[in-house]
Amino acid sequence: MTAEGVDTYHLVKSANRYKEVKRTAGVSTTDLVGRMLLLTRNHFRQGSAEYDIEKEEKLLKIQQLQSRLGSSNMGQDSTAKSPWTGCSQFLPTTQKIIQFSDGKSPNPGDKIVYVAGAFDLFHVGHLDFLEKASKLGDYLIVGLHTDPVVNSYKGSNYPIMNLHERVLSVLACKFVNEVVIGAPYCVTEELLDHFKIDVVCHGRTPISLEDGKIDPYAVPKTRAIFELLDSGNDMTTERIVERIISHRLEYERRNQAKEKKEIEAFEALQRQKQTQKAG
Numbered sequence: 004m005t006a007e008g009v010d011t012y013h014l015v016k017s018a019n020r021y022k023e024v025k026r027t028a029g030v031s032t033t034d035l036v037g038r039m040l041l042l043t044r045n046h047f048r049q050g051s052a053e054y055d056i057e058k059e060e061k062l063l064k065i066q067q068l069q070s071r072l073g074s075s076n077m078g079q080d081s082t083a084k085s086p087w088t089g090c091s092q093f094l095p096t097t098q099k100i101i102q103f104s105d106g107k108s109p110n111p112g113d114k115i116v117y118v119a120g121a122f123d124l125f126h127v128g129h130l131d132f133l134e135k136a137s138k139l140g141d142y143l144i145v146g147l148h149t150d151p152v153v154n155s156y157k158g159s160n161y162p163i164m165n166l167h168e169r170v171l172s173v174l175a176c177k178f179v180n181e182v183v184i185g186a187p188y189c190v191t192e193e194l195l196d197h198f199k200i201d202v203v204c205h206g207r208t209p210i211s212l213e214d215g216k217i218d219p220y221a222v223p224k225t226r227a228i229f230e231l232l233d234s235g236n237d238m239t240t241e242r243i244v245e246r247i248i249s250h251r252l253e254y255e256r257r258n259q260a261k262e263k264k265e266i267e268a269f270e271a272l273q274r275q276k277q278t279q280k281a282g
Contacts, residue, residue, distance in 0.1 A: 008271045033261070035124070036254055038163050039247045103174035104182075109142040109199075117200040119146035119186050119219075120208070121153040121240070123162040125172035128238035132206045135234055137178040139202050145173050146186025146194075156188075156211040163244070189219040195226070204232045208239070 005011055015021045109115055116139050122129050137143045147169055153162040162169065166185065173182050187194060190203055203223035213219055223229040247254065 005268065005271065008275055033258055035163055036247055036258070038160065039244045040251055040254070099171065100174065103171050105180060107180060109180070113142045114140035114201045115142045115144060115199055116140035116202045116204060117144045117146065117190070117195075117198065118204045118206075119148065119183075119188075119190065120206075121148055121157065121162050122169055122173050123153065123157075123164055123240045124243055125164075125169070125176070126238050126240065126243060128234060128236040129173075130176065130178075131236040132232065132234035133176055133178045135232055136204045139204065139230070139232075142180045143178055144181045144183060144198055144200070145179050146183040146190075147173060148188055149185045152188050161240070163240070189213055189217060189221070190223050192222055195222065195228075201228060203229050205229070206232055206234055207237075 010016070012021055116136055118133070118136050122145065133143065133145070147166060150162055150166050154160075164172065170182055170184055173179055183194075183198075194200070195203075200223075203220065205220060210219065218224070220229050
């Protein structure tokens with residue numbers, strides 16, 4: 004709705020070409036962009052004390068780049084009050100997870116494939132990797148690392164999306180059958196036996212050793228069920244973040260304009276409701 008109270012989709016609706024798809028409440032792309040630009044960590048799913056990790060060289064470089072680019076308010080000043088853009092409060096529930104899950108268990112004799120990682124800002128690189136991994140078997144399980152674990156091997160303010168947000172992103176992928184929420188960084192014998200895993204895959208990203216010396220894939224390698232898989236796609240979460248930061252001022256202007264329109268539309272909607280009540 005515009006500030007004048009006109010439905011912005013009225014022409015499309017008149018042509019019977021309008022279809023509405025409900026968004027996931029509390030998940031905001033504007034908020035995700037803000038996390039990237041402001042390098043916040045308060046979206047992590049646990050107490051801030053767990054994330055008091057030393058800023059490494061990469062983080063400092065990003066901060067220096069932000070300083071050169073200017074303003075750091077992400078296009079939100081003290082007057083920003085849009086009920087849609089101004090906040091993001093994702094409240095995970097079992098019902099939300101059920102809606103995204105296919106609810107299927109592996110059939111007897113199915114070849115089960117397991118992959119693990121952050122899968123942050125789910126993108127086409129992840130999609131291509133999961134598609135190839137799914138072709139190695141009949142049932143694909145994805146293990147998602149917790150926010151502290153991801154931060155320990157990626158640093159900076161990663162993951163951009165917290166664990167619950169990443170769960171829904173991965174579950175929405177048609178190649179994924181099951182997700183292990185908070186999977187152990189090291190693939191253990193217990194995990195392999197519990198899920199009856201036949202193949203364990205890892206993509207092109209470097210494998211970080213736990214505590215600098217323990218190979219997280221040592222057990223599946225010992226069992227000769229580990230495979231390195233090249234998705235053929237070089238897109239990474241880091242590349243997306245770098246793009247966003249390099250276009251910082253453009254995003255700030257976009258978000259300022261977007262929030263202004265949303266506030267005007269919200270006020271128009273409120274006026275319309277008051278008029279209807281008065282009538």
